[in-house]
Amino acid sequence: MKDGDTVAPKDIPYAVTRGRLHYEDGSTQMFDAAGGTTYVEKDRSTRGEWSVDLEGYFCSYWPPSYRACYELRWIVEEQHVVGLSFRDGHYVTNGRYEAPMLDEVFMDELQVWADDGGVR
Numbered sequence: 001m002k003d004g005d006t007v008a009p010k011d012i013p014y015a016v017t018r019g020r021l022h023y024e025d026g027s028t029q030m031f032d033a034a035g036g037t038t039y040v041e042k043d044r045s046t047r048g049e050w051s052v053d054l055e056g057y058f059c060s061y062w063p064p065s066y067r068a069c070y071e072l073r074w075i076v077e078e079q080h081v082v083g084l085s086f087r088d089g090h091y092v093t094n095g096r097y098e099a100p101m102l103d104e105v106f107m108d109e110l111q112v113w114a115d116d117g118g119v120r
Contacts, residue, residue, distance in 0.1 A: 007072040007084065009056030015072060015084055016050060016058065021095030029095065058086070 007015045016031040023029070027041040031050055037060060039046045048062040059069040068088060075083035075094060083096035 001074055001076060001081075003074065003076040004085075005074050005076075007058075007074055009052055012052045012056075012058050012072055015074075019097040019099065021083065021097060023093060023095050 013033065016037075017033050021029045025041075027039060029037060029039045031037045035049050035051055037048045037050045039048065046062065048060055050058065050060045053059050053069055057069040058072045059067065061067045070086040070088050073085040073087060074081055075085055075096065081097070083094060085092060085094045
């Protein structure tokens with residue numbers, strides 16, 4: 001796995017629930033395993049839902065009617081997964097985990113990448 005690699009659909013639940021994300025505009029977001037999410041901007045909290053659609057995209061729903069789907073990509077720095085990049089066409093927003101992690105999932109992906117000769 002390297003910076004900019006797409007998060008595999010099967011890994012999306014783990015990727016979004018592994019820790020609080022801090023966005024470039026100062027907002028934060030937490031995702032729970034049950035499909036809930038809380039977005040906090042300027043001390044104002046908004047509750048929504050998240051899921052993975054049939055095409056493998058991360059989707060979020062914000063009542064009463066806002067729905068958006070994104071391609072998720074890993075943000076990797078110095079062999080540490082430090083966050084996620086949410087992309088929809090030209091729109092991109094990056095969220096960084098509170099603490100970068102060099103964990104088992106990342107190490108497994110890194111090993112597969114290395115076994116493939118660094119090509120993916």
